[in-house]
Amino acid sequence: MSRLDICSVAAGFNKIPLLTNVSFTVEPGTMTALVGVNGAGKSTLLRAIAGISPALAGQVLYDGVSVHSMRPRQRARQLTLVGQEESPPGDLTVSEMVALGRLPHLKSWEIGGKREQKIVADALALVGLSDLAERPCDQLSGGQRRRALLARGFAQGTDMVMLDEPTNHLDVHHQLHLLKVLRESGRTILATIHDLDLAVAHFDQVVVLHEGAMLAAGNPSDVLTSDNVRKVFDVEAHLLTVAGKTHIIVDSL
Numbered sequence: 001m002s003r004l005d006i007c008s009v010a011a012g013f014n015k016i017p018l019l020t021n022v023s024f025t026v027e028p029g030t031m032t033a034l035v036g037v038n039g040a041g042k043s044t045l046l047r048a049i050a051g052i053s054p055a056l057a058g059q060v061l062y063d064g065v066s067v068h069s070m071r072p073r074q075r076a077r078q079l080t081l082v083g084q085e086e087s088p089p090g091d092l093t094v095s096e097m098v099a100l101g102r103l104p105h106l107k108s109w110e111i112g113g114k115r116e117q118k119i120v121a122d123a124l125a126l127v128g129l130s131d132l133a134e135r136p137c138d139q140l141s142g143g144q145r146r147r148a149l150l151a152r153g154f155a156q157g158t159d160m161v162m163l164d165e166p167t168n169h170l171d172v173h174h175q176l177h178l179l180k181v182l183r184e185s186g187r188t189i190l191a192t193i194h195d196l197d198l199a200v201a202h203f204d205q206v207v208v209l210h211e212g213a214m215l216a217a218g219n220p221s222d223v224l225t226s227d228n229v230r231k232v233f234d235v236e237a238h239l240l241t242v243a244g245k246t247h248i249i250v251d252s253l
């Protein structure tokens, strides 16, 4: 497994940076959460880190290799990005859509083979969608669509997985189930997330973006302090420990 190094990265649009000088490392097999207010640039940064859009400055290294120097197929064999608002083509069934995650790995004659079918079925089972495998994607609820896209991400089979707001649209059971599946997968995870309590209780590292820069990165309870949360989100929050786990309660504006 490989580590991901984000080295002095700037990301933005039309050559205008929204974020500059972002540096942190995601160690192999660990989970990092990216947090910040709406419009802070989390999705923009994640796309730049995944190599989907250019970094305006700096470098993203996966196993020491620049992701921006990789060809798309080579990159897709090593890094998965599940975006925030993807709408799968409505006329594909759920299992056909999930099978798209396999394309970077396959020769044309391997498509639909027994091994491939099993990988797709396993990914659907992981997100609890086996019973909807043959349903067209346009007949899914918001949360089911989200889980189907996550299954496509799992089926891609890379050690490094980047997820843009993976818990959005998921009910509380499926939020916790997803975080458990991610942890038990042993994969290296970088995810944007709005729920600070999920970030503090389930991730190894939190990176806070604020006013065009990285405010802090590190252990969740060291980074999501009352002061930092007030500074970034303009709310009052308190950390507390319940049954050995740290949680954050946001109690007022």
Ligand SMILES: Nc1ncnc2c1ncn2[C@@H]1O[C@H](COP(=O)(O)OP(=O)(O)OP(=O)(O)O)[C@@H](O)[C@H]1O
Binding pocket: 013, 018, 036, 037, 038, 039, 040, 041, 042, 043, 044, 045
């Ligand atoms: N294609 C684009 N061209 C120019 N600006 C854009 C484009 N897409 C998004 N933006 C702007 O870039 C900023 C950062 O957007 P981004 O989606 O990265 O934020 P975010 O932190 O992920 O927000 P959210 O929490 O609302 O999902 C926003 O101000 C947004 O309006």
